[in-house]
Amino acid sequence: MEASAAPPRSRDTSPKAWPAGGLTRVPYRVFQKDETYEREQARIFQGPLWHYLCMEIEIPAGGDFRTTKVGETPVVVSRDYDGEIYAFENRCAHRGALICLDTHGKGRKDFSCVYHAWTYDTKGNLIGVAFKDGVKGKGGMPETFRMQDHNPRKLRVASVNGLVFGSFSEEVPPIEEYLGEEILTRIDRVLGRRKPVVIGRYTQVLPNNWKLYMENVKDSYHASILHLFFTTFELNRLSQKGAIIVDASGGHHVSYSAIDREAAKSEEYAKQQLRSESEYKLADPSLLQGFDEYDDGVTLQILSVFPTFVLQQIQNAIAVRQIVPRAVESTDLNWTYIGFADDTPEQRLVRLKQANLVGPAGYISMEDGCVGGFVQRGIAGAEDEEAVLEMGGALAESSESRVTEASVRGFWKAYRAHMGL
Amino acid sequence: MDAFRLIVQAQSDYIRCIDDDRLEEWPDHFHGPCKYIVTSAANYREGLEAGLIFANSRGMLQDRVSALREANIYERQSYRHILGQPAILSQQGAEVRTETPFIVARILQDGDTDLFATGRYLDLYRLEDDKAKLEERIVVCDSSRIDTLLALPL
Numbered sequence: 152m153e154a155s156a157a158p159p160r161s162r163d164t165s166p167k168a169w170p171a172g173g174l175t176r177v178p179y180r181v182f183q184k185d186e187t188y189e190r191e192q193a194r195i196f197q198g199p200l201w202h203y204l205c206m207e208i209e210i211p212a213g214g215d216f217r218t219t220k221v222g223e224t225p226v227v228v229s230r231d232y233d234g235e236i237y238a239f240e241n242r243c244a245h246r247g248a249l250i251c252l253d254t255h256g257k258g259r260k261d262f263s264c265v266y267h268a269w270t271y272d273t274k275g276n277l278i279g280v281a282f283k284d285g286v287k288g289k290g291g292m293p294e295t296f297r298m299q300d301h302n303p304r305k306l307r308v309a310s311v312n313g314l315v316f317g318s319f320s321e322e323v324p325p326i327e328e329y330l331g332e333e334i335l336t337r338i339d340r341v342l343g344r345r346k347p348v349v350i351g352r353y354t355q356v357l358p359n360n361w362k363l364y365m366e367n368v369k370d371s372y373h374a375s376i377l378h379l380f381f382t383t384f385e386l387n388r389l390s391q392k393g394a395i396i397v398d399a400s401g402g403h404h405v406s407y408s409a410i411d412r413e414a415a416k417s418e419e420y421a422k423q424q425l426r427s428e429s430e431y432k433l434a435d436p437s438l439l440q441g442f443d444e445y446d447d448g449v450t451l452q453i454l455s456v457f458p459t460f461v462l463q464q465i466q467n468a469i470a471v472r473q474i475v476p477r478a479v480e481s482t483d484l485n486w487t488y489i490g491f492a493d494d495t496p497e498q499r500l501v502r503l504k505q506a507n508l509v510g511p512a513g514y515i516s517m518e519d520g521c522v523g524g525f526v527q528r529g530i531a532g533a534e535d536e537e538a539v540l541e542m543g544g545a546l547a548e549s550s551e552s553r554v555t556e557a558s559v560r561g562f563w564k565a566y567r568a569h570m571g572l
Numbered sequence: 573m574d575a576f577r578l579i580v581q582a583q584s585d586y587i588r589c590i591d592d593d594r595l596e597e598w599p600d601h602f603h604g605p606c607k608y609i610v611t612s613a614a615n616y617r618e619g620l621e622a623g624l625i626f627a628n629s630r631g632m633l634q635d636r637v638s639a640l641r642e643a644n645i646y647e648r649q650s651y652r653h654i655l656g657q658p659a660i661l662s663q664q665g666a667e668v669r670t671e672t673p674f675i676v677a678r679i680l681q682d683g684d685t686d687l688f689a690t691g692r693y694l695d696l697y698r699l700e701d702d703k704a705k706l707e708e709r710i711v712v713c714d715s716s717r718i719d720t721l722l723a724l725p726l
Contacts, residue, residue: 354718
């Protein structure tokens with residue numbers, strides 16, 4: 152056989168240049184390409200960022216554990232008998248099998264790989280190798296083998312108000328610095344001073360790239376357009392004021408709305424003058440008869456931490472959402488619904504009712520499960536086309552208007568910085 | 573008629589109502605406390621109370637239907653429920669508790685048909701006027717993973 156005369160074309164692995172237009176343009180190929188996905192796994196999910204792992208209350212005692220994922224990488228989060236939380240790759244240092252097959256459990260003394268019984272303590276240290284010294288003087292590991300040289304990779308771990316974050320990177324800044332004061336304050340607002348309890352867990356399997364969901368979370372522009380529940384049943388209140396906060400990195404955001412007490416008075420007045428136009432009313436309005444648990448009139452606060460964490464307060468429906476990419480066009484959205492240990496039975500019932508607003512069957516969040524898929528299908532074959540993000544200007548800054556895509560631009564600002572794009 | 577036959581009749585009426593897209597009639601299949609919860613086996617086992625759907629009044633069931641009809645955005649779709657035989661767990665006076673396995677296929681507008689959910693109905697019926705009246709239905713899905721969204725009731 153004759154070798155080809157033409158020299159082999161060197162494969163260009165460097166990513167294509169980002170289109171002009173600063174933060175206002177996003178090329179659709181970033182939602183479609185294996186190369187992008189692989190680069191994200193290295194630079195974002197294994198990079199110098201913090202990733203949500205679980206809540207402290209889910210592993211309250213020594214020997215308690217949960218398994219989760221950071222990007223595609225399986226991770227064990229474990230509370231050791233010293234009381235501290237540790238996290239390590241769920242990958243046996245021997246031949247790579249999962250160390251732990253269970254989603255969660257209690258009272259573990261150690262983790263033993265089923266394949267060859269290599270055993271790890273609850274900090275992720277290798278402490279036993281089956282037949283290490285051979286049998287009757289034959290076989291076994293060489294003299295030079297040192298167990299301490301063979302551990303699954305360990306994550307740095309940090310907690311904020313009972314939320315456990317981990318990072319594979321030694322370069323990641325301290326979590327307080329990573330989040331910044333504005334974000335820390337608003338996490339503390341929701342979770343501080345009380346003991347949270349998990350009241351439900353669901354996974355919504357999204358038919359789209361993970362970034363399409365994160366864009367959606369940060370997109371305060373779509374809220375009253377896509378989600379018609381509040382509008383249809385005339386539950387929107389003109390007397391709401393809101394704003395968005397985008398942190399300096401662009402990657403974290405808070406969107407909130409609160410009752411404007413002055414406007415509320417005039418709305419009450421208007422109500423007496425005007426009959427409602429809507430033909431739709433809730434047959435059981437107790438769904439929205441909640442309680443002001445934060446004593447600040449804020450009825451909605453959506454907070455995201457770059458890259459894949461969301462803390463939600465929609466009235467009294469509190470939840471954390473963890474976004475886990477499974478493939479280029481498939482994403483797991485893990486919902487953990489939260490109550491508090493000191494909830495009265497009446498307050499807990501309010502949370503159960505308001506859980507109808509969120510999750511895979513949520514009146515105001517079911518659409519978020521399908522709209523990313525509509526984009527994913529819509530952009531097929533359009534890898535060189537671009538999304539337009541000009542609502543509210545070109546910057547990624549905090550804004551008193553929520554009719555803006557500023558926090559979506561913020562996502563891309565942080566994303567491009569980490570990805571080197 | 574005996575309890576078993578009354579319950580089978582009630583259950584087949586219920587699934588035909590949903591599968592035939594007569595959702596407006598769906599709340600009428602509930603009586604008394606009208607308790608309807610969709611949860612997962614893992615949540616149910618661990619005693620985690622929050623459901624995918626939670627209703628404890630006829631009004632909440634009606635609101636679910638009006639939201640689906642008037643407010644929520646989702647691709648046109650339908651279900652095909654297949655039920656197993658109800659197992660009668662207990663009978664005390666007019667109150668009967670049953671467990672019934674189900675599978676639900678979801679058919680999207682482009683014709684894609686997928687196995688959407690499997691699980692069991694944990695039901696409480698009151699036998700009255702020669703009818704089995706559903707007072708409580710806890711839909712325990714075997715999996716906690718829901719593809720895309722759960723719009724129509726199970």
